[in-house]
Amino acid sequence: MDKRSNFYPNGEIIPYQMPQDYRPSQGRGSCGNCGMFSQKRYFCGIWRTRGVRDTYVCNKWRQRHFKR
Numbered sequence: 001m002d003k004r005s006n007f008y009p010n011g012e013i014i015p016y017q018m019p020q021d022y023r024p025s026q027g028r029g030s031c032g033n034c035g036m037f038s039q040k041r042y043f044c045g046i047w048r049t050r051g052v053r054d055t056y057v058c059n060k061w062r063q064r065h066f067k068r
Contacts, residue, residue: 008053017049018058025057035062 004020007013014022031037032054036045044052046060 012051015047015049015051017047018044018052019047019060022056022058025055029061029063030055030057031061033064035064036060 004022005014006016025031031044031052032039034044034057037043037052037054038045039054041050042052042054043050046058046062
């Protein structure tokens with residue numbers, strides 16, 4: 001398995017807390033519709049970090065069961 005880049009395409013740093021399987025979303029599941037993601041602060045509740053992109057996803061994605 002290849003190691004993911006430490007940077008987003010625009011040069012911003014990907015938070016070091018994010019796992020190696022953190023990648024651009026190819027399907028319906030993405031951080032933006034994960035139950036553990038806060039759009040207001042771009043915060044991931046699973047990995048407890050800011051700077052997460054809503055168009056990316058990791059293998060811990062959980063379906064959102066409520067409306068924002």
